[in-house]
Amino acid sequence: MSPETETHSKTSARTPAMQCCLIAGQVAFVGSGPGDPDLLTVKALKAIIGADVILFDRLVSQEILDLAGPETRMENVGKEGFGPQVSQDEICARLVEHAQAGLKVVRLKSGDPTIFGRLDEELTACDEAGINYQILPGITAASAAVAGIGQSLTQRGRNTSVRFVTGHDMKGFADHDWAALARKGEVAAIYMGKKSARFVQGRLIMHGADRATPITIVENASRADQRVLETTLNRLPQDLADAAFDGPALTLFGLAPRDGAAILNDLKMELA
Amino acid sequence: MSPETETHSKTSARTPAMQCCLIAGQVAFVGSGPGDPDLLTVKALKAIIGADVILFDRLVSQEILDLAGPETRMENVGKEGFGPQVSQDEICARLVEHAQAGLKVVRLKSGDPTIFGRLDEELTACDEAGINYQILPGITAASAAVAGIGQSLTQRGRNTSVRFVTGHDMKGFADHDWAALARKGEVAAIYMGKKSARFVQGRLIMHGADRATPITIVENASRADQRVLETTLNRLPQDLADAAFDGPALTLFGLAPRDGAAILNDLKMELA
Structure with a gap:
């Protein structure tokens, strides 16, 4: 490796060290x-x-x-x-x-x-x-939540990227963030999004998002007391208030639970 | 639950069923x-x-x-x-x-x-x-790669959201996507981003991104043969060509390996 390259980029092999750590x-x-x-x-x-x-x-x-x-x-x-x-x-x-x-x-x-x-x-x-x-690293809530509703965070022909965001940070979103999220097919995983639901709804509708955009909120993802709320952008604040979630909740913007005939049994029960 | 609510939202308890599955x-x-x-x-x-x-x-x-x-x-x-x-x-x-x-x-x-x-x-x-x-769900490459360089995908005061994207899908990015990514402090995990490196570089610079924006590429994240390339937006295509990665590589846009005095021993070796 030349001295010139060394200054700007570094690359080398890692030692295998995967015993209990x-x-x-x-x-x-x-x-x-x-x-x-x-x-x-x-x-x-x-x-x-x-x-x-x-x-x-x-x-x-x-x-x-x-x-x-x-x-x-x-x-x-x-x-x-x-x-x-x-x-x-x-x-x-x-x-x-x-x-x-x-x-x-x-x-x-x-x-x-x-x-x-x-x-x-x-x-x-x-x-x-x-x-x-x-x-x-650990399994993040978005991965567990989306697996629990039989969906992917990304899908060819639907969304080419997925964004992870916290609800309270969305108050600092710029106009192009909202414009990007408001497009058809976009998917975002919103962490700690309960308190900001009405704000997020307002901004997205202002930037042209379809009021019928599906939204799923998964409380206590992967746990025995997991609950799933299926709603739309239009109904988000009122449905969230009705659900009265008090556990950690992950909001999947742009995704509804998969409507498969043969989806996992306990999920079917949950959504029945 | 009223019939009206039932039509639009559904919520219920999940049965605990966490035996081997x-x-x-x-x-x-x-x-x-x-x-x-x-x-x-x-x-x-x-x-x-x-x-x-x-x-x-x-x-x-x-x-x-x-x-x-x-x-x-x-x-x-x-x-x-x-x-x-x-x-x-x-x-x-x-x-x-x-x-x-x-x-x-x-x-x-x-x-x-x-x-x-x-x-x-x-x-x-x-x-x-x-x-x-x-x-x-499984640990996604972005989580393993960022953990391996001692960084977070999100950080208060730096980036309020993180985007996961595939390199080849970025050719369908709209102008506001590029504008958002080009802002100071933004972080994105680019999957399969090797082939599109020059294209991505061009668009980001066109939208005002700082040429000194740090970029880290982690090949074979978490594996014994993991390699880390530390570069910048300005040098991305040439450094990537020099590194000649042939394993799966995850590009961390906006992040350099953490420059701590006491970072994990094998990582220090790797970056020395």
């Missing part, structure tokens, strides 16, 4: 997936079983927490809604402290830590303290 | 994740072990195929590039035939079957034949 004095940021313990990755399961201490969020399911061994110290650092129960600074401080004490530290986050997981503050804290870390 | 005479569409067997979900692992027959794609890793039992019939239906090795019609016909013969059928797809997985044709074939199915 926890190292004393390091932090593993682990995605727990949407809640079903069977949707943990094998690697995440090994990390949960092997951890000395697990700092977990409010949305990690009890069935998953129950997989940790009796020796593992469990620390609930969950945030309630928009108000922190344990501050971000405190979480960062604990991660560093436990790692510096030589523990195998797991920071367990619902879904995929790289998607709306507020991961970066904690990575920075590790960096600043010289603590090594790794990130274990 | 294969049923004779049904098809499970299973995401294998990006290649590391430890990034299979527990549910996918159980499905692979329990299947009577597995129809798998070219990109499913050998380590994952090796997890199937000696009794399981393995059918390679992989597609080479844009030309099908086994036609889509043939794949659909085999799924139906095996299910009708009473087998536990697994259709194993690389990554997440709901993201650029060409799932819908096969679901339709099952529907038309009256075959029940279920979809098991």
Whole structure:
């Protein structure tokens, strides 16, 4: 590789290192997936079983927490809604402290830590303290939700891309974002979209979206208490209010549950 | 629930049914994740072990195929590039035939079957034949790739949404798509983006994107032979040509590998 190239691009082989991955004095940021313990990755399961201490969020399911061994110290650092129960600074401080004490530290986050997981503050804290870390991806809520209604997030001839967005961030959307989403066939997965439903409806209709655009909201995706609300852009706010979801909900904009004759039995029941 | 509401929205409880999930005479569409067997979900692992027959794609890793039992019939239906090795019609016909013969059928797809997985044709074939199915989500390449460079796909104060797109579909992008992507801080995961690199570069620069926008391409994400190319929008086509990637590659537009002092050891080596 020439010195010129080295400055601008770097490429090399990775060492295979896929044994169970926890190292004393390091932090593993682990995605727990949407809640079903069977949707943990094998690697995440090994990390949960092997951890000395697990700092977990409010949305990690009890069935998953129950997989940790009796020796593992469990620390609930969950945030309630928009108000922190344990501050971000405190979480960062604990991660560093436990790692510096030589523990195998797991920071367990619902879904995929790289998607709306507020991961970066904690990575920075590790960096600043010289603590090594790794990130274990998880199944994000959008994937579980869309699988649960028998649909794809992308489909040839319908949508050539899919956007993942948080409901509260959509208030900062520019006009071209709304124009793009308002086109026929577009699909978006909206995380934490309940509170912004009326706002989103207004903007999309203003930008020409069809009021009959299908919208499906999946509460507690993959969990035993999963619920599915099938609605349209036109009816979104009122149907959402009627459903009174209180669990985490993923809004699939542009998708209705698949209307197959032979769809999965429990889904048929659910939608009957 | 009033009859009026019933017509427009449906909501109900789901039955808990999370035992190992294969049923004779049904098809499970299973995401294998990006290649590391430890990034299979527990549910996918159980499905692979329990299947009577597995129809798998070219990109499913050998380590994952090796997890199937000696009794399981393995059918390679992989597609080479844009030309099908086994036609889509043939794949659909085999799924139906095996299910009708009473087998536990697994259709194993690389990554997440709901993201650029060409799932819908096969679901339709099952529907038309009256075959029940279920979809098991997998870790998509974008999640594995971004975790491997110590970054998040979303970050407060940087990007409020992330877009997943295929390189060849970007030729159908409208002007507002390009304008949105060209904004500072935007992040996109481009699947199969190698061939379209020069086209994408041209459009983004035309729409005002900064030529210094970081771009990272991860080949064989999560696998032992993973390689990482760190470049910029300005240098994308030439650096990609120099790297001569021949494995599946995920392009992270808007992201450079995290420049932490204490990032994961093997990643440090990789980027040194």
